[in-house]
Amino acid sequence: MMASSFLWYLVEFIRPSWVRKFFTVRTAPLLTPPYFRGFPEPTGKACTRALRCMMVCPAPGAIDVVKEADGWHPRIHRGHCIRCGLCVEACPNGVLSSGRVLESVTASGTALTLTFRIDVDTVSCMGCGNCAVACPVNRGLDPQMAYGGRASRDDLLLCVVEGKCKVVREDRCNGCKTCEDHCPNGAIRVDRVLQAVQAVSL
């Protein structure tokens, strides 16, 4: 009994197929499937600097839109990016692509619409105008604007009216929250209101 089992053991292990497998077998090549959401890659379409990607990104410091010789380009920072694919979905121009996100979004007509709302707490606002001066949208429209937030035109995003900050054109806001960072009292607040929508033409 003992001997036969030992013999069986030996025979089992000198089978050529076993020996060959023992030395050569490897697991199948490990491929990343095409449907995996990897780090967003540029598709080659031109970036119009809508900044939706930066505003929707949930990870701190994961994406920047930088200016290079041939225009604006989104830059993904590895080690910060969590590969959620929200930037791909939110981009109005399809600049980025990741896995099947772009394909799937185009096929089913889904989108992420981002609107911004600015709330000014009139009790704690002291009308210093820091927000209006710091606002990059204001700076583009009225570069002459200086201390106190006195505006030379009336279609700015923010300006100071009668000692209080006033939101004039909320639709111009691009949600960068620079005003929040510059407010000494924490009186201004920008909300990035995101809505997941789908075109109903199915």
Place this chain on the structure above:
Amino acid sequence: MRRIVDVSIPLGPIHPCFKEPARIKCETSGERVLAVEVELGYMKKGIERIMRGRPWQEVMFLAERVCGICSVIHNMVFIEGMEAISGISPAPRAALLRVVANELDRIQSHLLANFSYCYTIEHETLAMYLLDLREQVMDLLERLTGARVTCAYIVPGGVRFDLRDEDAALIRAGLAEVTRASARYTRIFETGPLIGLRSRGVGILTAKAARESHAVGPTARGSGISEDLRLRHPTYQQIGFSPVVRSEGDCFARVMVRFQEVQESIGIIGRCLDALVQGPIRAGGVCGAGKVSYSGEAPRGELSYLITTDEAGRVIDIAIQTPSIMNIEVCAHRMIPGVTSLADVTATFVSADPCIACTER
């Protein structure tokens, strides 16, 4: 006369059996373990503090990262809580797709938990079978959501990606294979004599003790308590399912409950795919102000979110109650005291499927 020296033996925080850091202090007399204390505090990140003052698109990802193993249910409970606050109802197709994603996640979580248990009792063959089976389920989850672990699939009003017809067929085929394999592994576990010696009658939690100490999830269902929050979820009510309950109350029962729930989940996914209606996957809707307490059945048990939002849809206050904190305490006070060997301490602890990351957040 032999003297028995009482020794306090620490296990962890780095221990080959634990995938996560926790320290178990065992008061022993000989091999018998008399009392156990679980020391936590290695994983506290302060997620609830970070969540305050943020809109849903940021809190959703933080909620997923409360627990990386059962991320879909955290996503689902948080988003459905926000929907309850804002009066959004999800698109019918999306509601079913959510359940598909959630059940796939439950299957992989249960397979991982059973892998950990088999690995802890040193039945490595079965453990590796289960881990390989889990990879097949992860493939299906990745096909549906585009990511393996942190899927970010559920958004207010719907889901992010539609399920293609060819993918639905692949998921069906894949699950048929998982059904066969998992039935085989269940049989191996059920009939294995050595597994029985390590599992049957070890770490007993009686139904009375489970009820008194508020055990949740498979731990409670392994002790004969028929409690499953999925029974109160509208989509699950529409699909229909019955909770798995066993009455033994030992490690064996808890692992078997998970095995049987895998089969149950496969059935739910099949019925969801049958019931899948064509149509939009997102209903839209803006989050508003309100306060809600919303619960769902995570793979480990009852998961509750208490959410307060302001009129811009920002979360201004949030409290999360995860299932593991209940089960860890039940484990420390009810199951482990009285086990006859130190090796059974880790096995019993792992059989309750503790998740330290979501306990401490």
Place this chain on the structure above:
Amino acid sequence: MGILQNVKNAVRQRSIHVAYVDVGSCNGCDIEILACLAPRYDIEQYGIYVHNNPREADILLVIGAYTPGWADRLLPLWEKIPDPKVAIAIGNCPISGCLFARPGTLIHPPVAAHIPISAEVPGCPPRPTEILQAVLALAPEVFRDYEVRVL
């Protein structure tokens, strides 16, 4: 040097013992490392053994964003690992703190500020294949001619 050193180099890159330490992650990277054990990825075919025992480890995989609970524990753990040793940061958390690096958080990333980190695998979480490639790419470089370089 010579033959003995070559033998050592050859053996070392085919026998790597790994310990992993979770210093406050979400479990996502944890289970992706566990998934590397699965027969599909099978890290043992490359001679990598996951022991989770620092005293016999060559490579320490660090997961997580360094919570206060680890403040006086991670460095002693690192010192217990015998030379030659390397630490690899797995996932975004040890690199940048991932989503948790926000005002009000309790964590102190990066982990590289507390123990020396040789390589970083970004991703939240990285795929098992990415973890595997990082370990395989790093191991021969780090352990080559260790005695010649250091002693």
